Amino acid sequence: MSEAPATQLHTSRAGFGPAPELTxxxxxxxxxxxxxxxxxxVWMVTRYADVREVLSDxxxxAMAVESDFLMPVAQPSEEKKAQMRAGNLLAFDPPEHTRLRRMLTPEFTARRxxxxxxxxxxxxxxxxxxxxRAGAPADLVPSFAMPIPSxxxxxxxxxxxxxxxxxxxxxRRILDLRLSLEERAAARVESRLYMIDLVTRIKADPGDELLGMLLREHGDDLTVNEMAGIGNLLxxxxxxTTANMLALGTLALLRNPDQLELLREQPELIEPAIEELLRWLxxxxxxxxxxxxxxxxxxGQVIPPGEFVMCVLPAANRDPALMxxxxxxxxxxxxxxxxxxxxxxHHCLGAPLARMEMRIAFPALLRRFPGLRTVGAEAHFRDSSVVYGVTSLDVTW
Incomplete structure (x- = not known):
């Protein structure tokens, strides 16, 4: 089989959906x-059933160590790799993943x-x-979508x-695919150093925050590096993710006025609406x-051992085999x-939190501004990042 040229094919989009090449x-x-x-x-997997198979087995x-595929030239030492992986649930499979996740799961139940x-x-x-108070127009990204999840x-x-x-x-630097590997790696190091300092400060006086809870209940089972890794990932x-869902989801509803009107008329549809927006976007x-x-x-493709495999979620979520x-x-x-x-x-631990934030934020925005609509230039999609979205969204009401 011939190989495709170097590309960011998995991030290719056509508006809200995957690019035609991915479809x-x-x-x-x-x-x-x-x-x-x-x-x-990397082997790109695009069909819904195949994606579920890969992610569940x-x-x-196995979970690939990020440095193995992102740093083909300047590899960090094994000690540095271990430090950067510590506490990151996305860097481990069971049983280590199970050990870490078990400590966090109680804080992400629906009741909590x-x-x-x-x-x-x-x-x-x-x-x-x-x-x-500021009046229209407003950029929804910095005024609403970004600060609330933050x-x-x-x-x-x-x-x-x-x-x-x-x-x-x-x-932003960690997720920005336009930056060099070295720049993104440096941002990761900065982020971990910040979180180590924060964990050290909380350790001196743990409160009701999640990191304080972990220190009180599992302080003997977690190293500072693991605590920092958990904090960084969360x-x-x-x-x-939630910030970009709020902005892009709002734009999707505005671009589909029949669905927007349906949600206004039947606000009880907010939960299925969120699930559909998650899939569609x-x-x-x-x-x-x-x-x-x-x-x-x-x-039907035989893949040898030791090969990297990537699941393309936008293509899988729009697979006719799904619906x-x-x-x-x-x-x-x-x-x-x-x-x-x-x-x-590895299903997202924070999914209940993200759903709750969207369940509150979308209806509140639509209630407050019943005449909400976009203004000005076309939306600029954020297609050069690990997380898709819009860089700005000018609206009026």
Whole structure:
């Protein structure tokens, strides 16, 4: 089989959906070996059933260590690799993954998350008040979509709000695919050093924040490096993903006025609407990188052991095998089984928190501004990042 040229094929988009090349790959051969810009050869898996198989079978598809495929030239030492992996649930398979996740799961149950709802509601109203006072037009990204998840995850973890701009800048550099590998690696190191300092400060006086809880209940079982890794992952994932869902989801509803009107008329549809937006937008381009432990067959293609495998989530979530008419946004269907949050043991731990934030934020925005609409130039999609979204969204009401 011939190899595709170096490309960022897995991040290719056409507006809200995957690029035609990805759709053609899914509907054709299903899996293809691609040479990535950073030099590694990766098998891209695009069909829904195959993606679920890869993500659920850690016996045949092991979690790949990021440095193994991102740093083909200047490899860090084994000690540095271990430090950077420590505490990162996305860097381990069971049993180590199970050990770490078991400590965190109680804080992300629906019951625990419900305790945050009043605070999230207050933050949403505060930002809507500020938008209304400032008047139209407004850029929804910095005024609403970005700050709310940022504040929520700051308060959950115990990150001082004054530090928000710093971690926001580091997060953007970590996720920005336009930057060199060295620049992104440097941002990761900066982020970990910050989190080590924060953990050290909280350790001296643990409070009710999540990191304080972990220190009180599991302090003897977790190293400072592991605590920092846990905090870093939650900070990055809890901020960027939900923020981009709020902005891009709003734009999707505005571009589909029949669905927007339906949600206004039937606000009880908010939960299925969120699931459909998660599927239809699939803002995380790919699942965690895997490496084959043994010879496997995907979509009829034999893949040897030791090969990198990447699951393309936007293509899988619009697979006709998942549902009929997958290209259409339909907020009434709820999309059971989508893989926007991944699948298997690495299914997103923070999914209940993200769902709760969207369940509060979307209806509040639509209630406050019944005439909400876009203004000015076309939206600029954020297609050069690990997390898809829009860089700005000018609206009026």
């Amino acid at each position: 053609a790959l899914r509907d054709g051969e299903g899996v293809r070996r691609v040479t990535m810009p950073f030099g590694a050869d 850690h016996g045949r598809f 998350i419900s305790r945050l709802e009043p605070r999230v509601g207050a933050l949403v109203e505060e930002h809507l008040d500020a938008m209304e 504040l929520v995850i700051c308060e959950l973890l115990g990150v001082p709000y004054a530090d928000r701009s710093g971690f926001g800048d580091r997060a 900070l990055l994932a809890g901020h960027e 699939s803002i995380v381009h790919s699942g965690t990188m895997k490496i084959t432990r043994t010879e496997v067959v995907i979509a 009929s008419d997958p290209e259409r946004l339909d907020i009434t269907r709820g999309t059971p089984g989508h893989v926007a949050f991944g699948h298997g043991v």
